[in-house]
Amino acid sequence: MKIAPLAVTALAAASLALAAPAPVTKAVAVLNPLGSSGVSGTVTFTKAEGGVRVQAQIKGLKPGDHGFHVHEFGDCSAPDGASAGGHFNPAGTPHAGPHDAQRHAGDMGNVAAGADGSATVDYVDKQASFEGPNSVLGRGVIVHDKADDLKTQPTGNAGGRVACGVVGVVKAQ
Ligand code: CU
Numbered sequence: 001m002k003i004a005p006l007a008v009t010a011l012a013a014a015s016l017a018l019a020a021p022a023p024v025t026k027a028v029a030v031l032n033p034l035g036s037s038g039v040s041g042t043v044t045f046t047k048a049e050g051g052v053r054v055q056a057q058i059k060g061l062k063p064g065d066h067g068f069h070v071h072e073f074g075d076c077s078a079p080d081g082a083s084a085g086g087h088f089n090p091a092g093t094p095h096a097g098p099h100d101a102q103r104h105a106g107d108m109g110n111v112a113a114g115a116d117g118s119a120t121v122d123y124v125d126k127q128a129s130f131e132g133p134n135s136v137l138g139r140g141v142i143v144h145d146k147a148d149d150l151k152t153q154p155t156g157n158a159g160g161r162v163a164c165g166v167v168g169v170v171k172a173q
């Protein structure tokens, strides 16, 4: 049997499309409570002009600021969240805030909870990515008991871990 050249080209194009999935443009981390913290929430990461837009809704917090970071490992299995490792820091740079030039890639600063214990986040992170060394895919997101002072090395002195989630790929819209 002879196959027309056009059909061969179409087949090749189709298999190529299968081999190369569409680039990731959105990801989500569902935050679950660690221990008896009662803190939960959702963090979405969306490809945006100049970086990745980070949007979060978190509830069950004590009023005030709470450190908020991408950690190295997407492993929330330890009851205290220690399995998520330290701050995601592929460049080996010092701890700082999300808008500092020198920072951990995972430094997302603080979430500010109101009197009702809920907090929202919405900013574009210039270092977060879905590819290359700064890819957040498969990493952990941690919310802390205390505020991140954005300067104490290497943790920001943010205290214990109250919620943990793993960054997973979201189906393209
Ligand atoms: Cu952290």
Ligand code: ZN
Pocket: 069, 087, 094, 095, 096, 104, 106, 107, 154, 155, 156
């Ligand atoms: Zn850090």
